[in-house]
Amino acid sequence: MAYDGVLLIAFGGPTPGGCARIRENGEPCPGPEHGNPCPEGSPDEAHCFVQGILGKTPARAARTNEVAGHYRHLGGFSPFNELTFRQARTLEVALRKRGLPLPVRAGMRHWGPSIRDVLKSLAAAGHRKLLATIMAPHQSRVSWEWYLSTVAEACGEIPEAQRPVVDVIEPWGTHPGFTGAIAALVRADLDRLPPDRRGNAHVVFTAHAIPVAIAKSGPYCRQFEETASHVAASLGLSRHTIAYQSSAPESSGSWTGPDISDALRDLKAEGVRDVIVSPIGFLVDHVEVLYDLDVEARRTAAALGLGFVRSGTVGSHAAFIGMLADLLAERAKRQDG
Template identity: 35%
Template sequence: MKYDALLVQSFGGPEGPDDVIPFLENVLRGRNVPRERMLEVAEHYQHFGGVSPINQQNRDLIAALEVELKEHGVDLPIYWGNRNWTPYLVDTLQQMKADGVGHALVFVTSVFSSYSGCRQYREDTAKAQAEIGEDAPRCDKIRTYFNHPGFIETMTECVNESLAQIPAERRDAAELVFTAHSIPLGMSENCNYVKQLEESCRLVSEATGHAKWRLVYQSRSGPPTQPWLEPDVCDVIRDLAKAGASDVIVSPIGFISDHMEVLFDLDTEAKDTAAEVGLNFIRSGTAGVRPRFVQMIRELIEERLNADQPKLAVGTMGPSHDFCPADCCLYTPQRPRPA
């Protein structure tokens, strides 16, 4: 299929103290999240000068990807649009239209399928296209890559680096904890989020040869009356210490870069929890701009440009679909907590 641009679509984040509250109001608009919780999250950003690292990480990824595409003869200009902060998606699509872009591939900076990580991005695109009107660029989302060998190899590299930091005599007993953003059960039950996460964790664990692993969640933001995926990473750290563990490696497999949920929720809160209970805490790296991950994005682009290009996937689930079905990642909000 012919495409004339690549759009990197992401979440967005504040770039100064005055941006924090407006940004969070964008994120939480229409959601039943108490204002006290919003202010609590705002304080997390202020710990870092009101600047989310996600925007610079996207700039770095785009720069690395431009080099990768050029070196392999893939001639696609790269654009960048966010859901919740500048550059806003609608402005980016307007610029693409002005530049003559008619049909773009879209790389979403979210690995796993859920309403927030898949369908909502497609809804954002449709809304922006409707605002622009006639001749808005067509946009096709690249398939999810939770079991692409490039992602698995990248995360395996990160975990192996962490395992190497533990003395050999304690390494086999170390607990490997994979984390991902918690989502409401009403969301998780209508998508393959948990199934995909479990497959990725299993594949990475097998590749490292480390059998002691578990999947946990972090960063929940909903009201207490709404059930979300559990267990929470900090609760698990406490439980591991009670069970006699000495070392824990926390791999944020649900995130492709070290943005706020990693820097605060893991590098601050989870690390502090581990220190309180006397557990050696090692936070594993994210994909970021590691060469194999950037190469993977190029491979995903090439498979859409060339019908003869093989769709790479490892494990038992096979490559994900190229085009989402109508009921993909639907969300039924406001599920009551079981009695």
């Protein structure tokens, strides 16, 4: 059977009216303990989103309030979903140009449209064999494995006669299409620096911190380091730094490091004057990029007297979308063969 659709499996972010739509689809509002969904456009929606991820235990309340505050600082919501939908639309065009006219849909693990609802919608429309990619460049239990289990659970709720097969393509964190897109963005940032500061500028690559206990059981850190090394080689860098961000230090157990703030302090002590921070563990600009880097890390750099440039995420960069289209088309061709 030929593939008849494509699914982008993503994290999700809070959007206005999301709580009401979640309840309309028969799921509980993921946040506060009240009978009605949060009013559309209310900051409570971001609180719901964060609480749905972290849980409602008293031990997580402070962290929930902190992260929800990051969303409020940015207007209460996240551009994550719309940026992912843009990737889906761009990918659909790229696939069509490769002779693969398939619908591309995005499903979110932590917000609507949920992975479950998107799969049910595709199944109801007659789609029975889907290609999928996880919209995360590096594998860990809290990314890839949870996404895969969410897909499996969602498919299990669909009647067997309608249940689609979902084939997920392999990780692509070191593919030249991904690393080349990152390198192009960083190179443009380097070129914009004054010539007298360009030679001393130092590139820092970041990814989301994860608990060390989880990191030890998977390839996440190695894959992150490999992505950074490939990009650095493309740029001809003699040295670079990797750092982690967005950790939850109040939780039990240690998290991967060094933290971005510590890395900036170390670079200042070494005499670095300017840093370009490239968030290679993230595909679009969302709260971990727009707040944790653009606000917190920038503030740290300013206090240290460091010049700070935050490089862009790959988003819908032509090289990145072209890579996804090529990988999906190659997988479809193998299936047909």
